[in-house]
Ligand code: BDR
């Protein structure tokens with residue numbers, strides 16, 4: 409299996425991304441989970457990660473990372489994710505605790521001690537990853553790739569041009585995109601197409617306990633989506649995991665992508681060079697389309713697997 413580290417801020421869709429990865433141990437080996445301030449403050453989202461793992465009995469080490477972006481103050485996603493960062497289901501208290509190490513040292517140790525290269529799966533602001541590769545640039549060679557959720561070529565969701573994960577820490581995102589590590593970007597172009605509809609959420613709630621819990625997460629999560637004018641709920645973060653499991657479900661283009669950190673209207677925008685003759689070589693595989701039906705089948709089958717355990 410591919411060894412991965414998930415760097416997240418659960419977060420409804422982060423929780424679903426974790427579950428999706430957990431359902432496929434023959435394909436993905438989760439070596440660890442790191443957390444970062446994003447959808448809610450660090451303590452809340454770390455507790456959420458531990459609760460999700462407890463719920464499915466998965467004793468995977470969790471390390472706490474950065475509480476705030478490289479510069480300035482944390483902007484949270486409370487409007488979408490609620491006061492806890494993962495409002496909705498009444499989950500039992502976690503049986504696990506985070507490890508003592510901070511996220512950067514934790515990732516460093518995993519990467520250094522691993523014989524194989526590690527794939528990073530960030531579904532949150534890129535603060536931890538930027539800190540890691542800035543402090544220990546030698547680890548870049550041992551990172552196979554970064555399959556991340558963030559950005560969008562066509563539009564943003566926090567501002568007209570910026571997507572939340574990039575908007576929260578544009579400086580970190582820029583460091584990651586310019587690192588030379590191969591990147592697979594699940595931005596809004598694809599994640600908005602990976603939307604789940606109400607009758608599918610209802611179907612989830614008629615199944616086993618893990619599916620029901622995900623249905624309850626999505627019930628809450630879809631309230632904000634509806635308020636913002638969307639019919640379905642975009643499964644943003646699960647795309648970054650789904651691509652690792654079934655890349656053939658996605659359409660993509662290889663492009664040079666970097667991040668605007670200064671623009672008055674465009675701070676946090678992912679800027680892709682789509683000219684026929686770009687100035688710089690492609691550094692990112694940008695996912696742009698997905699077979700939605702097949703994606704839903706993957707999700708439902710994966711949750712069924714966890715329900716049968
Ligand atoms: C991203 O922002 C967060 O609210 C979600 O968890 C996802 O990672 C979508 O813009």
Ligand code: CA
Nearest residue numbers: 419422531532
């Ligand atoms: Ca997230």
